[in-house]
Amino acid sequence: QRINLATSLGSSLVGSLYILDEPSIGLHSRDTERLIGVLRKLQGLGNTVVVVEHDEDIMRAADRIIDVGPAAGSHGGNIVFQGTPDDLEHCKESYTMQYLTGALSIPVPAQRRKWRDYIRVKDAVEHNLKGITVDFPLGVMTCVTGVSGSGKSTLVRDIFYRALTRHYKGEGDAPGRFGGIEGDMKRAQDVIFVDQNPIGRSTRSNPATYLKAYDEIRALMASQQLAKQMDIPAGYFSFNAEGGRCEACKGEGKITIEMQFLADVTIECEECHGKRFKRDVLEVKYRGKNIYDILEMTVDDAIEFFSAEKGTYERKIVQRLKPLHDVGLGYIKLGQSSSTLSGGENQRVKLAYYLSLGNCAPQIFIFDEPTTGLHFHDIHLLLKAFNDLIALGHTLVVVEHNLDVVKCA
Numbered sequence: 001q002r003i004n005l006a007t008s009l010g011s012s013l014v015g016s017l018y019i020l021d022e023p024s025i026g027l028h029s030r031d032t033e034r035l036i037g038v039l040r041k042l043q044g045l046g047n048t049v050v051v052v053e054h055d056e057d058i059m060r061a062a063d064r065i066i067d068v069g070p071a072a073g074s075h076g077g078n079i080v081f082q083g084t085p086d087d088l089e090h091c092k093e094s095y096t097m098q099y100l101t102g103a104l105s106i107p108v109p110a111q112r113r114k115w116r117d118y119i120r121v122k123d124a125v126e127h128n129l130k131g132i133t134v135d136f137p138l139g140v141m142t143c144v145t146g147v148s149g150s151g152k153s154t155l156v157r158d159i160f161y162r163a164l165t166r167h168y169k170g171e172g173d174a175p176g177r178f179g180g181i182e183g184d185m186k187r188a189q190d191v192i193f194v195d196q197n198p199i200g201r202s203t204r205s206n207p208a209t210y211l212k213a214y215d216e217i218r219a220l221m222a223s224q225q226l227a228k229q230m231d232i233p234a235g236y237f238s239f240n241a242e243g244g245r246c247e248a249c250k251g252e253g254k255i256t257i258e259m260q261f262l263a264d265v266t267i268e269c270e271e272c273h274g275k276r277f278k279r280d281v282l283e284v285k286y287r288g289k290n291i292y293d294i295l296e297m298t299v300d301d302a303i304e305f306f307s308a309e310k311g312t313y314e315r316k317i318v319q320r321l322k323p324l325h326d327v328g329l330g331y332i333k334l335g336q337s338s339s340t341l342s343g344g345e346n347q348r349v350k351l352a353y354y355l356s357l358g359n360c361a362p363q364i365f366i367f368d369e370p371t372t373g374l375h376f377h378d379i380h381l382l383l384k385a386f387n388d389l390i391a392l393g394h395t396l397v398v399v400e401h402n403l404d405v406v407k408c409a
Contacts, residue, residue, distance in 0.1 A: 073331020126176025
């Protein structure tokens with residue numbers, strides 16, 4: 001993105017509209033200043049610059065702020081504020097304003113965790129690392145920070161993570177050049193790299209299936225009186241298997257028409273009208289809602305809906321969905337295709353999944369810039385989830401520039 005900006009500056013275009021989507025991603029605070037300088041130069045030449053951004057410095061440097069909210073998903077979609085950064089004081093319902101004025105903030109932890117055991121990476125010399133030896137403490141949150149391009153990802157991802165993967169799994173990519181790894185390896189059972197890649201490879205995967213909540217929902221629907229009478233098993237409430245799904249669209253709810261020279265066109269399935277299931281399956285209802293209605297609910301709505309009853313299935317569904325609410329994803333729909341989730345959302349769904357496992361063997365979690373695309377309020381929830389992971393006995397190593405995450409390490 002910065003190379004593209006440099007090209008634009010060099011071409012000295014005027015009267016153009018530049019739209020940038022989160023240009024501060026992966027930038028150290030020092031580089032953000034330079035970025036603002038480039039954007040100002042573009043504007044000074046006679047161009048218009050529109051930036052989608054959460055970064056505080058860029059917001060404060062803007063001539064005008066348009067704040068969309070107040071919250072996310074179905075609770076968003078309104079313009080909460082528009083005006084200059086100085087007018088923000090008067091806007092009470094905006095999370096952005098409350099963080100910018102200091103009414104809300106991410107506090108510095110009152111005390112730091114003590115640690116004793118560690119894993120040592122010796123003499124790392126890959127790329128621009130100058131033969132360094134680093135200790136990664138276990139059972140706490142360690143933040144690896146530094147300016148863009150200083151070698152953080154090389155150290156953590158290419159050496160530390162790959163060396164540990166080979167140690168625990170006996171296979172994996174060759175780590176970068178380093179002298180060796182030693183320390184209290186037995187304190188953890190595995191190493192997990194939580195990236196921002198999609199949670200599922202197909203459009204059929206969704207948060208409910210990823211957190212195993214969908215299994216319980218299917219079992220609950222199959223236990224309804226009408227389902228028993230019509231002999232509809234739990235498998236028929238899945239849009240991935242034959243039986244209950246609409247066969248015209250194979251449970252997708254829409255049909256893709258491939259065009260030879262144009263982009264593919266997607267239209268709603270005429271048979272099920274986007275409901276993804278056969279009519280008799282949709283007739284089975286639990287408290288007035290069929291399987292399609294349940295998949296259309298947001299996580300928060302579903303938790304409220306299933307909490308009303310105290311049955312075994314309901315308890316399990318709420319228990320499986322609760323971690324999504326805890327990491328700040330209460331606004332996403334249960335049946336929402338994973339392909340519509342952003343990188344930050346995918347990462348938080350994975351985080352919710354690990355939280356849902358509860359007390360399992362201690363593991364080492366590595367996060368590479370987890371605050372990408374996150375608002376102050378989301379970062380607050382993310383740090384809470386990090387603390388919950390550490391409370392379960394896990395170790396966190398986070399590569400990050402965000403000052404709020406750095407100060408909480």
